[in-house]
Amino acid sequence: MKSLHQFTLVVCLLIVGYVHAQISADPFSTAALKPSILESEVLVQNHKTLLQALKMTDLDKMLGSRGPITIFAPSDTAFRKLLGRAQSEWLTPENKQELLKMLTYHMVVGELTASRMLQAMASGKGSAVFKTIQGNEILATLEGTDILLTDCSGNTAKIKTEETNLSNGVVHVIDSVISPGTPD
Numbered sequence: 001m002k003s004l005h006q007f008t009l010v011v012c013l014l015i016v017g018y019v020h021a022q023i024s025a026d027p028f029s030t031a032a033l034k035p036s037i038l039e040s041e042v043l044v045q046n047h048k049t050l051l052q053a054l055k056m057t058d059l060d061k062m063l064g065s066r067g068p069i070t071i072f073a074p075s076d077t078a079f080r081k082l083l084g085r086a087q088s089e090w091l092t093p094e095n096k097q098e099l100l101k102m103l104t105y106h107m108v109v110g111e112l113t114a115s116r117m118l119q120a121m122a123s124g125k126g127s128a129v130f131k132t133i134q135g136n137e138i139l140a141t142l143e144g145t146d147i148l149l150t151d152c153s154g155n156t157a158k159i160k161t162e163e164t165n166l167s168n169g170v171v172h173v174i175d176s177v178i179s180p181g182t183p184d
Contacts, residue, residue: 034167037063037071042163042171049079050103052091057100067168070112072138072149072157074177082177104134105151105180111170114162117147136180149174152181 037043038060043051050073054060063069074082090099108130117140120128127141139150147159157176164170 034165036065036168037067037069037166037171039064040163040166040171042161042173043073046075046077046173047073049076049091050074053099053103056091056093057096057103059100059103063168065168067166068109068111069133069169070108070110070172071169072106072108072159072172072174072178074106074157074174075160078157078174078176101134101180102177105132105136105138105178106174107133108138109133111164113164113170114147114159114172118142121147132180134180138178149178151178153179155179 035041038051038054051060054063063071112130117128117130120130121140121142127139129137129139131137136152141148141150143158149157149159151157155176155178157174157178159172160175161173162170163173
């Protein structure tokens with residue numbers, strides 16, 4: 001009788017393990033249904049310039065799959081404010097390296113949600129510094145209830161919205177383009 005109970009227990013454990021493996025491998029599970037950063041609804045709506053720049057620099061391949069990455073995403077309006085020259089002038093192959101440097105300055109490795117930024121600012125007595133993929137740092141502070149990012153040159157951008165339910169990171173929409181300056 002004891003052997004029958006042991007056998008039944010082993011069979012039950014095997015079945016549970018098999019079912020769990022099938023659920024984990026299910027391409028229709030909730031994790032698989034989360035969009036990537038590139039598929040983010042907030043980017044698709046108001047970030048055509050950013051998406052075009054990401055494709056030009058091949059960063060779209062990284063943001064389509066790898067992660068977690070946090071991107072501070074300037075809106076189309078922010079890009080229009082940035083440059084005195086026409087968009088067609090700076091979104092050219094000749095400017096690819098400059099564009100790559102600027103775009104990677106808007107990215108941080110890891111899931112840097114607003115609550116994590118606020119926790120870091122609380123630990124840092126009101127400010128926090130985050131190292132970008134480009135290599136330089138961004139300073140985060142509070143202005144009222146808004147998180148303000150300050151670049152190497154002292155320019156600022158305000159975080160307007162956040163999208164966190166993504167498969168490979170976080171998107172923060174910002175109202176200005178920030179500049180990396182020169183690496184140390």
